[in-house]
Amino acid sequence: MKPAIAALWLLTTALAVPGEASDAVVVVQETRTPVVSKQRRTAQHVVVLKNVSAAPVRGLRVTVEFYDFFGKLLWARTAVPVPSTLGPGDTATLSLSTPSLDAARQTRYRFAYGPGMSARGR
Numbered sequence: 001m002k003p004a005i006a007a008l009w010l011l012t013t014a015l016a017v018p019g020e021a022s023d024a025v026v027v028v029q030e031t032r033t034p035v036v037s038k039q040r041r042t043a044q045h046v047v048v049l050k051n052v053s054a055a056p057v058r059g060l061r062v063t064v065e066f067y068d069f070f071g072k073l074l075w076a077r078t079a080v081p082v083p084s085t086l087g088p089g090d091t092a093t094l095s096l097s098t099p100s101l102d103a104a105r106q107t108r109y110r111f112a113y114g115p116g117m118s119a120r121g122r
Contacts, residue, residue, distance in 0.1 A: 024053035025060065025111045028091065034100065041100040047109070048093055051086035060084045062094050063110040068103045075099060 029048040034041070045064065051057045063078040081092035 024051060024055070024057055025049050025086070025113065026052050027109055030107070032098070035097070043098050043100050044095065045098040046093065046095045047081075048091055049081055049086075050091045051088055054088050056088065057086045057113045058084075060086060060092065060111065060113040063112075064094075064096065064098070065108045065110065066098070066101055066104040067106040067108065069105045071106075074101050074104055 026049070027047055028050045031046045032043045033046070034043050047062070047064075049060070049062070061078055061080055061084070063076060065076040066074045068074055075098070077096060077098070079094055079096045081094035083090075083092055086092055
């Protein structure tokens with residue numbers, strides 16, 4: 001019975017530990033294609049991501065954030081790329097519709113993945 005309690009404690013501790021400052025996932029390519037409609041201006045945002053670590057990445061989630069010139073957050077959205085599990089060297093594609101913001105000057109990506117959903121931003 002004690003090994004089961006120790007394993008449960010270890011699993012709980014692993015889930016609570018934030019990610020280290022290593023980049024397991026990086027952005028390889030980013031494109032924005034304007035979409036013109038009568039209702040509003042949007043853009044199709046497509047990002048190619050790559051696992052550059054030696055370990056697999058499971059349950060990948062990406063938060064896309066747009067900031068203005070002064071660093072104010074204008075817009076943020078979390079989405080799941082396809083596929084969400086990456087082996088070493090594998091790539092995934094994230095595609096989402098984003099607003100066309102004239103004030104947006106910087107795009108940041110935050111990654112959450114793995115057994116403990118370790119977080120890492122770029």
